[in-house]
Every structure is written in C-alpha cells, then in structure tokens.
Amino acid sequence: MIEPETRMNAPNPITSIAVTLLLALCSYRLYVVLKRRPCLYLEGSSPPTRSLAVFLGSGGHTSEALHLLSSLDFTRYTPRRYIVSEGDHLSAQKAIALEQAKYSSHESPKSGHEYIIITIPRARRVHQSLFSTPLSTLWSLLACIYYLTIEPAFSLRTQTKMLTDVLILNGPGTCTTLCIAVIFNRFLGLPSPRVIYVESFARVHSLSASGRLLRPLVDRFIVQWPQLLQYGKRGDYVGWLI
16 A cells, blocks of 8 residues: 655745845844944034933932933923833822922023823833743833834924934833834834933942843943943943932
8 A cells, every 4th residue: 555645845945035035134234223323413413402311210210310310401401201111100200390390490481391201011020920021021112112113203293203312221121122112213214312321320340131231232321330341341431420
C-alpha cells in the first residue's frame, strides 16, 4: 500500500525577500532617527514663546520637576502641559498650585497663564505583577501616541501640529512610553518635541532604570552628580538643579 505523499508548503521566496527588505528598511530608518537627533536650539530664529510639557512622576519626581519649572519665565514658556499618571491626583494639585503662585506673582497675569493637565495610564503600578505589565505598558503607550500623534494631527487649533516644543522627563517608568511615542513620530517623519531627561537628584552613584533606558533615546540627558558620567558615557553634568 502506497502512502500518500505529504508535502509541506514551501515559503514563497518573493514574500521572504519582501519581508527581509521591509525589516531592513525599518531598521535603517530607526537607526537614522536615533542617530540624527533634532537640534534643541534653532539657529537664526528666536520665537518669543515656546510650549513646554513636563511629566510628573509622583512623589519626589513631581517635586523635582515642579522645582525645575518654578524658576522659568511662564510668559515665555507657554502654553504648558503637565502630564500625570492615572490616579495621581496629588501631582495634579501641586501643578495647579504652582500655576496659581506664578499667576499671582505676574505683573500681567493674563500673559502666559495657559496650562493643561493631561492624564495617561500608568505603564506599571507599584507591586504590579510582571505578567500583566506588558499589557498595561502597551495601553500607556497607545495613550501617549494618541496625545503626541493623533490628537495634534486632527486639531485645528494646533498650528504646529505638535503637542509641545519641549518635553521634560525625570522618571519614573511611564516616561519611557512617552519617549517611545516621540520616537514613533520621528520614525514616521511627523513633528515631534525635543526631549530632555533630567536624572533625579537622588541618583548619586547609579542611574535609574528609566535613565539607563532613555539615555540613548533622548535629545539631551542631564545628571546632577558628575560620577554618573564616568567612562565617557553620554550626558551633561550641570550641577545641582534642585
């Protein structure tokens, strides 16, 4: 008795070549995006105002970020967007308190008093299981892509089609999804903010997990302790900012 011959469907060589070329092009595009970071300062132009966004990572991260912003001229950096994690009501309240303090101190209160608080899902909650972390991180990333990519593209009031000119990050983990959303914009050739990461003052001898991940991705990486830049690693030491 002759058994029927079993044949396996051989992969289509044209499909394999097309997939290989697509992966190669995507890899090259990503390399170019990460290699050619946009300049933080545009030569030959000095606009009177710049929009600014900052991620408030709760607790000490929020205090440090707001301390950085408190020294800025709000009439020049406007409008401002405070990005907080879902459920972090205290950070939102502190941002409002800072705005009110600045508002009362301005000679012309109407100038520069424009701000928005944006809430995004957390990438990972405290004590969250590793099993559910990828799903929550993906949900957080999709929300960041919405605010950085989709909403500006369809907003008639956003002339530059960009959420903000400058985005300041200083941890914790949810700021990683914000940075990835910026990289996504640049991968597609869309307008994207300049990203500045300021490592926490509490990180004296080693970088945080977010710092290690985002150091090669952000436009400027700032530390407040010189030993964090040992062995010639990328970054700028600017002294104590807090």
